[in-house]
Amino acid sequence: MSDVSHSVDLAGIGAGPFNLSIAALADSHVPSLTTRFFDRQRHYVWHSGMMLPGTHLQTGFLKDLVTGVAPTSPHSFLSYLVAHRRFYRFLNAELSTVSRAEFSDYLRWVAEHLPNVSLDEGVREVDFADDHFRVTTEHGRYRARHLCLGTGKRPWLPAFAEPLRGPRCLHAESIAEMTHDFSDQRVVIVGGGQSGADIFINALNGHWGMPASLHWLSRRRNFQPLDETAFTNEYFTPEYTSWFTELDDATRQREVLAQKYASDGITPAALLDIYQRLYHRFDVLGEPRWAHLLPHREAVDMDSIGEGFRLWTTHGLTGDRERFDADIVIFATGFQSGLPECLAPLQDRLSLTDGSITVGDHFMVEWDGPPGHGLYAVNAGRTRYGIAEPQLSLMAWRSAVILNHMAGRAVFDIEDDPGPVTWRPVKDRNA
Ligand SMILES: Cc1cc2nc3c(=O)[nH]c(=O)nc-3n(C[C@H](O)[C@H](O)[C@H](O)COP(=O)(O)OP(=O)(O)OC[C@H]3O[C@@H](n4cnc5c(N)ncnc54)[C@H](O)[C@@H]3O)c2cc1C
Known part of the structure; x- marks a missing residue:
């Protein structure tokens, strides 16, 4: 140096x-x-x-x-x-x-x-x-x-999964860095966002070999689409962002939560792709159903059994506890x-x-x-x-x-002309 x-x-x-x-x-x-x-x-x-x-x-x-x-x-x-x-x-x-x-x-x-x-x-x-x-x-x-x-x-794993981290219990962010063999394995994907969807599609296609079973668990109430419609996309404008910064802390936090699927959902194209692949494989070709989508499941605990794992979930509507025995568990659980x-x-x-x-x-x-x-x-x-x-x-x-x-000067023009939505309160307006 x-x-x-x-x-x-x-x-x-x-x-x-x-x-x-x-x-x-x-x-x-x-x-x-x-x-x-x-x-x-x-x-x-x-x-x-x-x-x-x-x-x-x-x-x-x-x-x-x-x-x-x-x-x-x-x-x-x-x-x-x-x-x-x-x-x-x-x-x-x-x-x-x-x-x-x-x-x-x-x-x-x-x-x-x-x-x-x-x-x-x-x-x-x-x-x-x-x-x-x-x-x-x-x-x-x-x-x-x-x-x-x-x-x-940084990638975020639930605390119960941290001690089990390894080539068979991994976070999505490193999945393409190693070679994997899913052939005849029981594979579970946890996390219903875009990364979970990308991994599910590749596992379904046999990218890592054909699994014996594939379970995709999501805490969300369904496999939620990314909201990429015109007025939602107004959130991604300088005008909206400037207004947002003027709100108080608690209001901003509440709004960020409410806008979740404007940034964290799965693209409609990927959802349709998944649905069509499932339809073709299991309905048209008549393969026994080995791929399963399970919304409203929150992963709450996991332990190792031999070379595999036992994963526990809680159902979001009924509170039922379910158990998934797996050889490979992938956590597409986001970043912190x-x-x-x-x-x-x-x-x-x-x-x-x-x-x-x-x-x-x-x-x-x-x-x-x-x-x-x-x-x-x-x-x-x-x-x-x-x-x-x-x-x-x-x-x-x-x-x-x-x-x-x-x-210390306006090198770039960062101002935006007003768009179609009035975000700020207007005191008096002749409607
Ligand atoms: C798989 C994936 C797909 C995404 N797709 C989209 C998308 O389609 N559209 C969208 O709007 N957003 C998307 N995002 C969200 C976001 O846009 C990306 O995460 C984006 O890469 C964030 O950029 P960043 O520069 O903050 O961080 P990163 O892309 O994570 O880059 C951080 C960089 O810092 C370097 N670094 C870290 N520590 C050090 C150090 N000590 N010294 C030197 N270098 C260091 C790393 O090597 C890395 O290159 C995606 C996120 C992920 C994970």
Whole structure:
């Protein structure tokens, strides 16, 4: 490791899509800021552990790293298509959604082209001293005026499953990282969101070999669709997000819960695909029914029996306890926020709620540092900014908000003209 300390205006920890968006916009539009983004991935893949065949984006491809605020940027998805000489074929393919594999390759292309992104350079430690953030990476030391935290979220497993974690009891986020053999195995998937659906489709298709049985359990009252209708999509606009931040804490939390299926449901296309596959296999071809969907089941306990497991659930309507004997259990149970280890030296200076940072105006983290030193965070302010915060939809806009604030001027136009819905109360109106 080099002993020399490099100075930058902004250091980014992690270069997942959210920080990569800031890196891309800073590169093309804010040359006055020196920036450096570090990611520990050597070969850039977007959620590599979930890169399964047939998986698609839940959002449109124009919601890329930059287009929402800088449509002429060289780092747009359209620039990627043109650079790869497949713009016309992409149009002819009439894809309603881009595959996750293609979007991941787009992100890789941007990350590898940007001079301000360092791959294969994990951040080990971040501290604040001598009026600077001190960032220690695997290869060097940096002094930074501002910091942007973009390390993503951690997979969440129910506490009862943690001690059993292994190749046969795993979280969805790592399923594509190992080879599995489901042949003649009793497989249970827990979790009724998009990841559960993607794994169910692949298991049903025999991607890991044909299972003896396949049970898909969901705590939800049914296999709920993603609400991607026009007025629901208004939640994913700068106008709505700005209004949302003005609400009080309790109201924001209540609204986020009520809007769950605007971001956490399964795409209608995937649901129909599953239904049609089940119909063909079990109704048309008449195979004995070995795949089962069980909503309203909350997994509550699990123990190991020999090489397998016994999983207990409670029925959401009747309270009945049910038992599932399985050889392989996959938890598609989502992600949680948490403080990255490299931030430990700063921990005492952060305002934490239940172990998570608090995000305020301009996506800045509340901390007791001196003025003029912004600690920004992306994908960490769901209760502050609403359900768009962990999604791709507004990432370019959020990056523009952060860069405008850091630059101290309106580099990007982040204002939105009023849409068809009146969110704010109106005192007097002649109807
Ligand atoms: C399987 C999956 C599919 C999704 N699909 C969609 C979708 O279609 N539409 C949508 O709107 N949202 C989607 N999301 C939600 C969200 O858009 C993504 O999770 C998105 O990747 C979040 O971006 P991020 O940059 O915050 O975090 P991540 O993508 O998790 O990236 C974090 C990065 O930080 C790096 N890192 C972590 N710690 C360090 C460290 N100490 N030093 C250096 N680097 C570090 C990691 O290597 C990683 O590259 C999806 C989520 C998942 C899990």
